[in-house]
Amino acid sequence: MRPALFRTRITELLGIRHPILAGGMGPRVSDARYVAAVVNAGGMGFIVAAGFPDPDEFRSELRRCRELTAGRPFGVNLYLSRQAGGVERLRRQIGVLIDEGVACVETAGANPEPVLPLLREAGVKVLHKVPAVRYARTAVKLGVDAVIIVGNDCGGHPGIHGIGSIVQAAHATQVIDVPIVIGGGIGTGRQLAAVLAMGADAVVMGTRMLVTEELWIHPAAKDLVVQGDGTESVIVKKALRDHHRVYRNESAEAALALDDAKVTDFEQYRPHVMGSLTHEAFVTGDMRTGMLDYGPAAVFADAVEPAEVIFDRLIDDASAAAERLAALRPVSECDPRGS
Known part of the structure; x- marks a missing residue:
């Protein structure tokens, strides 16, 4: 594992080595083994609670993750449904994750206000995911700890406005004062360096992580991503x-x-x-049917590798990008090296 290269508000908030998050990738996709691999690689991952509607099964999955991470903090993805009874089901799951000492949650979907008091009282950090800066500003007013803003390139739900990630990153850092995570089309360390340079605090990845060795999905599904170039x-x-x-x-x-x-x-x-x-x-592994979250960042997912190797590649690339930026600075006239 690479040593910490960046210290940001997100690495401090979550107690992680690298400012890299692996977002929840759907019910039963982001399970304990995958999330533990992300955490052990220095990032933060989120077990998708919707994949474990039975409280006992959910509790068992959380305990399995805790064991695999040797007690390191990990997260849970909570999807806020607008359907009748959705909030009550979520509150029951929140009771379980609080009992099990989960450190943080990635909330998405509807407004998180109904569940925020319960989470905050328990000291659980809340990162709310939205598809546009306008929604992030509303979440900040509600008192979330951080916001995750995904652009139009994200696999999954990019929202209706079609705003790209690079615009979201530059805009969000002008108007939001809580830690900011940027996602959508992210798959390289140079993008991580760019996001940090714009004032954000971390990136979140989804499609890029579909080729993680520890992810349980069928090898044919991973091969499809490796062979793709994102235009699919x-x-x-x-x-x-x-x-x-x-x-x-x-x-x-x-x-x-x-x-x-x-x-x-x-x-x-x-x-x-x-x-x-x-x-x-x-x-x-038959990918002809189903709504398979998939974004342009597939172009960066060029091999099936352990989570730690993927993270190492990102950090090495980010380091090279930072060095390149430093090398572009002109030599001062007062610097004797410029004479």
């Missing part, structure tokens, strides 16, 4: 204003056809977007 991603469900960037397969094509027809009845999309299809694809 497409945004679907635009007619529903629920933009979703995914791998362009048969399910995505069906959803695109509904979008083109301006269909706004979700039931017509349902057969193509069911979570069970995605899980089956990751289990079997």
Whole structure:
């Protein structure tokens, strides 16, 4: 593992070596083994709570992660659903993660206000994920500890505004005073260096981490990412204003056809977007169906490697980028080396 190269508000807040987060990648994808590998590589990962609706199973997964990290802090992804009963289900899971001493949560989806008091009272750090700076400012007013802002290049849900990550990073640091994490299309250390240079505190990655050796998904799924160049991603469900960037397969094509027809009845999309299809694809390696979160950062995922090797590559690249930037500074006229 590389020594710490950067100290930021996020490394301090979360007690991690590197300012690198691996965001939750869907129910049962980001499990204890994968998250532990990320944590042990010096970053922060998040077990996706939605993958473990049974409280006992959820508790068991958290304990497994704690064992694999030898007690190092790790996180949980909490998706805030707008469906009836969603907040109550989440509160039950929050009770479990508090009991198990989880250090931080990555919240996403709806407004986190209903669950913030419970988390803050327990001392759990809250990083709220949003697709635009305007939403991040609202989350800051609610009292979150940090914000994660993802741009239009992110696999998963980039929001409806289509703002790129580099714009989000430059804008967010002008108007937000809590720690800022930038995601969307991130897969290299030079991007990490650029984000830090703009004033942000860390990056979050998703697609780049699909080729992590410790991730349980079928080898064929990882090979598909390695062979891709990122142009295979497409945004679907635009007619529903629920933009979703995914791998362009048969399910995505069906959803695109509904979008083109301006269909706004979700039931017509349902057969193509069911979570069970995605899980089956990751289990079997047949990637023709399912909404498979996938972004342009696939172009950087060029080999299946352990999480620590991926992180080492990022840190080495970030170091080289920082050195290059320093070398571009002109020699002062007062410096004898410039005479």
